[in-house]
Amino acid sequence: MSLLEVCKVSVEYKTWNSKIEALNDVSFSLSHNEILGILGESGSGKSTLALTIMKALPKNAKVRNGKIIYKDKDLLNLSESMLNSIRWKEISIVPQNSMNSLSPVHKIGDQLYDILKLHNPSIEKKEALEIIKEKLTISNLGENIVDKYPHQLSGGMRQRVLIATSLLCEPKIILADEPTTGLDVVTQYQILKELKELQDKIKFSMIIISHDISVIVNISQRVLVMYNGQVVEEGKTQSILEEPMHPYTKALFEVQLMVGRIKKEDLKIVEKQDNKIQNFENFSGCVFYFRCPFATQRCKNENPRLTKVKNEHSVACFLYG
Ligand SMILES: Nc1ncnc2c1ncn2[C@@H]1O[C@H](COP(=O)(O)OP(=O)(O)O)[C@@H](O)[C@H]1O
Ligand code: SF4
Ligand SMILES: [Mg+2]
Numbered sequence: 001m002s003l004l005e006v007c008k009v010s011v012e013y014k015t016w017n018s019k020i021e022a023l024n025d026v027s028f029s030l031s032h033n034e035i036l037g038i039l040g041e042s043g044s045g046k047s048t049l050a051l052t053i054m055k056a057l058p059k060n061a062k063v064r065n066g067k068i069i070y071k072d073k074d075l076l077n078l079s080e081s082m083l084n085s086i087r088w089k090e091i092s093i094v095p096q097n098s099m100n101s102l103s104p105v106h107k108i109g110d111q112l113y114d115i116l117k118l119h120n121p122s123i124e125k126k127e128a129l130e131i132i133k134e135k136l137t138i139s140n141l142g143e144n145i146v147d148k149y150p151h152q153l154s155g156g157m158r159q160r161v162l163i164a165t166s167l168l169c170e171p172k173i174i175l176a177d178e179p180t181t182g183l184d185v186v187t188q189y190q191i192l193k194e195l196k197e198l199q200d201k202i203k204f205s206m207i208i209i210s211h212d213i214s215v216i217v218n219i220s221q222r223v224l225v226m227y228n229g230q231v232v233e234e235g236k237t238q239s240i241l242e243e244p245m246h247p248y249t250k251a252l253f254e255v256q257l258m259v260g261r262i263k264k265e266d267l268k269i270v271e272k273q274d275n276k277i278q279n280f281e282n283f284s285g286c287v288f289y290f291r292c293p294f295a296t297q298r299c300k301n302e303n304p305r306l307t308k309v310k311n312e313h314s315v316a317c318f319l320y321g
Pocket of ligand 1: 013014015020021022040041042043044045046047048049058060
């Protein structure tokens with residue numbers, strides 16, 4: 001049985017002169033102790049998805065439709081007080097930018113204490129400090145970090161502080177939004193390894209979001225590929241690695257992994273000018289239509305559904321099935 005069920009979620013942003021459809025009918029599930037990777041280039045809606053699950057979207061965003069079911073409740077319909085009992089305690093997030101997420105003028109220990117106290121108002125200072133030191137230690141940081149300011153730490157250490165923060169209330173689900181972006185490659189892999197070890201040890205489910213295939217395939221058991229607010233491919237990591245199907249996934253793999261098994265024709269996709277669809281109300285075709293070298297008239301008129309092509313591997317493209 002799934003732990004989290006995202007059903008047909010659509011989200012739009014309004015700006016002063018336009019409407020941007022950031023998510024369009026996104027559905028997927030997350031199982032207990034599963035690591036699900038969400039892969040897609042910048043602007044594909046990955047962070048919007050994480051913020052929708054946390055119900056932390058900015059004011060100009062609107063959830064047009066959909067449900068997010070967690071423990072038989074639709075998170076999208078919960079009151080603020082009910083949500084506060086779920087955020088951090090049940091579902092927490094490791095945000096991308098450690099500099100923006102940590103206060104530069106407060107010591108790490110004080111920042112973690114404030115978060116813990118907010119969610120456990122009755123906690124004693126001594127007990128809180130023990131929890132904070134334990135979470136820092138399992139995140140591969142020394143206890144002395146509590147007395148440091150963010151600027152005294154390296155990028156990798158700050159990111160580990162954010163991981164420790166996400167673990168403070170022992171959540172069931174962690175959303176890690178580009179948790180290693182901006183770090184050097186060695187630190188990136190160390191942190192991914194540590195995250196995996198943590199997940200093995202203390203058991204939680206994780207959604208890891210990245211634009212980088214190597215990050216996603218390194219750690220996740222299953223992958224969703226997103227393009228322009230839609231899921232275009234979904235499958236076990238091994239299956240997607242062995243046989244990427246969607247023309248967009250193939251192009252991503254070709255560019256990022258430099259594998260030689262993809263036809264030249266597929267590469268034309270990345271050369272095509274990026275012409276994204278901003279408003280789905282005026283376009284009913286495939287989300288990848290404007291970049292796809294295989295597009296036909298049908299692709300212009302109809303949007304393919306995500307369809308199972310082989311065991312636990314689905315793709316939204318008329319070239320299949
Ligand atoms: N606060 C916002 N206001 C308007 N548009 C936004 C806002 N945040 C994101 N968007 C737009 O929504 C789309 C999805 O963005 P985002 O979820 O940040 O993608 P990703 O995390 O995959 O880079 C993009 O077109 C982006 O420009
Ligand atoms: S449905 Fe058509 S346009 Fe969309 S990815 Fe497949 S071939 Fe390309
Ligand atoms: Mg993002």
